[in-house]
Amino acid sequence: MSCTQTIADYAFRSLGYGERLLPRSDFTLCQQFTLIGSGMIWNIYFGVLALLAGFVLATAVAMGKASLNPVLRKLSEWFVFLFRGSPLFIQFFFAYFLFLSLKGAYPFFSPLTSAAWGALIVLFLNTAAYSAEIFHGALQSIPKGDTEAADAYGLSGWARFRRVVWPTMLRLAWPAYTNEAIFLFHATTLVFFAGFPARQQKGDALYYANYFADKTFNPFIPYPILAGYFILLTLVVIGVFGLVNRHLNRHLPQEERRKLRLRPQAIR
Amino acid sequence: MMRGRIIGSCSDPAALEGFQWFICYLTTGKHMNLYYSFGTVLLLLAITAPAALAFGYGGAMAARSAFAPLRWFGKAYIAVVRGVPDIAFFLFFVIALDQGFEYLRHKIKCPDWNEPIRQGSDFVVCAAAKLPPGNAPQWQHETYGFLLAVLTFAIVFGAFAANVLYGAMRAVPKAQLETAEAYGMTRKQVTRRVLIPQMWVYALPGLSNLWMVLIKATPLLFLLGVEDIVYWARELGGTKTPNYTQYPHGDWRMWYFFGLLVFYLAFTKLSEVVLERIMARLNQGQATSGGEAQRKAAA
Structure with missing residues (x-):
């Protein structure tokens, strides 16, 4: 079987299109590259959607944490503590079994037991909590002069937030937020190992890499392929976030612009 | 029937109820394995x-x-x-x-x-x-x-x-x-x-x-x-029918994982407190802003 044929059969296997059966013997490099790459679709799906939705909630929670209202503040603090203080792995398991019992009581909730929805919600809340902490830190370090200038111009409420507080917060938080995005993409590989079933073997990149390693008993091929895909993905994330970073810093003189620096932070 | 009522006796779980049933349930051999796995x-x-x-x-x-x-x-x-x-x-x-x-x-x-x-x-x-x-x-x-x-x-x-x-x-x-x-x-x-x-x-x-x-x-x-704990939580939480165990129950995996969630939250909280103390200790006399703050507070 030629490699183009393999690509045609398996390129969208992770979504359920193409060949139904996974290869069972005589595994070729082409099959491994194609299937693991096909699985990356899920990693990108989870990462991009959770990041976009999480960004909005994170801004709200960061504002809540900095709010003068004690109820809002406590709620935000608990939300952040709950999701940052416990392992994502356990959060997935708990959420999956919670959704299962909800489904038992009200069939309305049945979509949540699929990875596409249930895991996405967990990742969304998780990244919102981590990002909120980053945004909150940035909010605390907004230069006093900036907000005083806003007051002097007579800005208040929404206009003050929209024109001064928010852009400065983003600018300060962006390097750390880039790291968060990278590790969120890494965290998406946990989904199919933590309760959520890969129905009809529609899984993510790690799911297929693990499949090949189990079948061939040779971890030295599928995992490096997976690593290669993830390094590429990481480079793309850094590139895109770097563009945004340039946009956020465009008003500053050259030497004051904050460079993106990558800091370690592993599993949640 | 009488024997089941004696406090601390778990020989006849079917006769137990409420709190005592739980005490007996949570001390079965398999639960001990769960507790060991925290170790x-x-x-x-x-x-x-x-x-x-x-x-x-x-x-x-x-x-x-x-x-x-x-x-x-x-x-x-x-x-x-x-x-x-x-x-x-x-x-x-x-x-x-x-x-x-x-x-x-x-x-x-x-x-x-x-x-x-x-x-x-x-x-x-x-x-x-x-x-x-x-x-x-x-x-x-x-x-x-x-x-x-x-x-x-x-x-x-x-x-x-x-x-x-x-x-x-x-x-x-x-x-x-x-x-x-x-x-x-x-x-x-x-x-x-x-x-x-x-x-x-x-x-x-x-x-x-x-x-x-x-x-x-x-x-x-x-x-x-x-x-480990995840293994045992899945194992113990699953639905148990009466012909499999003396303690039949429905799907409790959600509650077991809730327990694990609480365990980890408590553990991270405790770590935070301890690490803060170590940091205060290390900051003593250092040329850092933390050390400077300590000096000012003492003066």
Whole structure:
């Protein structure tokens, strides 16, 4: 079987299109590259959607944490503590079994037991909590002069937030937020190992890499392929976030612009 | 019927109700296994934390080395482990280390074996090279699996620790090192007497973050084939019918995982408090903003 044929059969296997059966013997490099790459679709799906939705909630929670209202503040603090203080792995398991019992009581909730929805919600809340902490830190370090200038111009409420507080917060938080995005993409590989079933073997990149390693008993091929895909993905994330970073810093003189620096932070 | 009412007696669970049923239920043999597996988690942390610190120290020293290939190795170790999802490393190393050990033993113990080791989808070594030996008791298999997991954790978290320590070593004020040199210390003495004692205050924020991450990575033991808390929570929580156990119940996995969630939240909270105290202790007399704040508060 030629490699183009393999690509045609398996390129969208992770979504359920193409060949139904996974290869069972005589595994070729082409099959491994194609299937693991096909699985990356899920990693990108989870990462991009959770990041976009999480960004909005994170801004709200960061504002809540900095709010003068004690109820809002406590709620935000608990939300952040709950999701940052416990392992994502356990959060997935708990959420999956919670959704299962909800489904038992009200069939309305049945979509949540699929990875596409249930895991996405967990990742969304998780990244919102981590990002909120980053945004909150940035909010605390907004230069006093900036907000005083806003007051002097007579800005208040929404206009003050929209024109001064928010852009400065983003600018300060962006390097750390880039790291968060990278590790969120890494965290998406946990989904199919933590309760959520890969129905009809529609899984993510790690799911297929693990499949090949189990079948061939040779971890030295599928995992490096997976690593290669993830390094590429990481480079793309850094590139895109770097563009945004340039946009956020465009008003500053050259030497004051904050460079993106990558800091370690592993599993949640 | 009477015997079931005696407090503390669990011989007839069907006759128990409410609180007492739960007391009996939560002390069955299988639940004891769940509680022991919390010990497994703590044991893993107790072994892995110093091991990862040792790996990290080695990695940081390698990355600072004057000998170029060693420096490249140190930097590559840090960069590769950080660039790829850790869970992929966990899954990879457990098989790769196992096969690596067996391969080495195979080369030493069976030098006259002439068949290839990889035969299609099989990894074949001679019987004497098997780890642990085929006829070993169950506990040896479990210990071997656990040690593989510990080594895997140490390698992965060692890279993160190396990165933190590498940064901390560079953060120690140059003037302090130069002063030590001015006192006539050799390079080794400067490292041992000044650099290492002074780097901790700069390393601690990174290391405490790493400790939190390590705590939150412990449930991944489950993926490495160790019977840990996740394993037992799934096992015990599943629906039990009366002909399978004396304590039938529905699907309680949600509650078991809720329990684990609470355990981890409490554990991270406790760690936060302890680490804050250590940081306050380390800040004493240091030329950092934390140390400065302490001085001002005392004055």
